Amino acid sequence: MSPVDWISRGIALWRPGFELRAAGGAAREPKVGASSPAPATPAAPAGRSTRERLQATLRRGQEALSPRVLRRTLAELQAVVDPRVSEVEGGRRARDFALWYRTASVEQRRDAWLLMSEHFGPDPKKITAARGHYEAAQGTPEEGAAEIRLRRALLSPRARLMQRFAAFPEGMRFLVDLRAELLPQLKSDKRLLPLDAELETLFSTWFDVAFLELRRLSWDSPASLLEKLIKYEAVHDIRSWADLKNRLDSDRRCYGFFHPKLDGDPLIFVEVALTDSISDSITPLLDETAAAADLSRATTAIFYSISNCQTGLRGVSFGDSLIKRVVETLQEEFPRLKTFCTLSPIPGLRAWLARQVAPEKLAAWDKPLELGPKSPERQELLSWAARYLGGELHDGKPLDPVARFHLGNGARVERLNWAGDPSAKGLKQSFGLMVNYLYDIRRLDKHRTLLSQGEIPMSAAIEDLYR
Secondary structure, eight states: OOHHHHHHHHHHHHOTTHHHHHTTOSOOOSOTTSOOOOOOOOOOOOSSOHHHHHHOSSOOTTOSSOHHHHHHHHHHHHHHTOTTSOHHHHHHHHHHHHHHHHHSOHHHHHHHHHHHHHSSSOOHHHHHHHHHHHHHTTTSTTHHHHHHHHHHHHOOHHHHHHHHHHHSTTHHHHHHHHHHHHGGGTTTOGGGHHHHHHHHHHHHHHTOGGGOEEEEOOTTSOHHHHHHHHHHOOSSOOOSHHHHHHHTSTTEEEEEEEOGGGTTOEEEEEEEEEESSOOOOSTGGGOTTSOOOOGGGOOEEEEEEEEEOOGGGTTOOOHHHHHHHHHHHHHHHOTTOOEEEEOBOOTTHHHHHHTTSOHHHHHHTSSGGGSOTTOHHHHHHHHHHHHHHHHOEETTEESSHHHHHHHHTTOEEEEEETTSOOSHHHHHHHTTOEEEEEOOGGGHHHHHHHHHTTOOOBOHHHHHHHO
């Protein structure tokens, strides 16, 4: 051992609280429910596993927590799920840990994730024994009991740990924020996958549509909620309060799903325009000076913006349920509505085309607004776009992310719209093209079945362009 290492070890032993304070563990009274600060890019994962580090004496390289503090942190997490303590006490211990976590650096949080992921899995010996018992019990009266035993063996203490974190008032917010920070690190560190899978499974239950509330957002909604609408809008940026007021006008509706444990923070919201036909351009819908449409003539509901608000809930699907609930709510208020469709961007089109065609072809499309209706370049671009939306699959799912969302919810590709979005953003991502996805409530299951068989549901107009 070098003199420097010897001195460092001696200091840690003489001052028992030193390492924890240096790791950010002393000051702990921020509001637990507050959003986490934007994390910096974390360092590359340390070479040693947490099991190796727990047995060591000194930290190595870029490891955030020393072995001593790592052991203490693991003990604190284990204390949260101690079967001898009550739910209330377990929740209190979880809250204390969350307070430390709020002040920890990104690297220290990574160590906490690794501990949760690597040290709270199911017992392999119990799984092996239960699986053998289950296989031997097949076809006997003991089969049911053997199945129950196997299910119990597969339950991980990690799930119990997450449940204890969810128990205190701000705990659900804490877990959703934790996963939002965790997700970008999964590709670089596969050790974190069990923790992510555990959270996604639990969230799918905790955020089931049966526990969600559909609320309408209006100009009379609290200012704090309207500010969140501006913050989370992901499709068409809300430029001003006047822009927001236009989107909440008499001929518009905005709905969101809310969960009681997230204190008024929307999970997903949809903006709807009520019109007398299927819209082919976003420009009039976003025109703050345009007069409100005559609701007595409205036959069509246009979903022109759907925004997921919680990154940490990625993989938990709300879209199908949200759209169905909104359709039912709109039909109750406006019985004349017969058509429900979107006016959607095509965010992946240009990037996909860049891999399919020669650069000179892209250059010919670079000023699409100058191409006439009968221009060969215009027809060719429409044909390529129809192919992208109607024929490109990856792992059995549509290549375009927006198409994946709507087609997965049972819609079909209905119509391509030239110059549907002439904004700089629209021209950059899809040469100004937009698409309508039609939601035929009677055929949603049929369309989902077609998609599961590798066939994208589309209208005859799209088929004509595609083929």
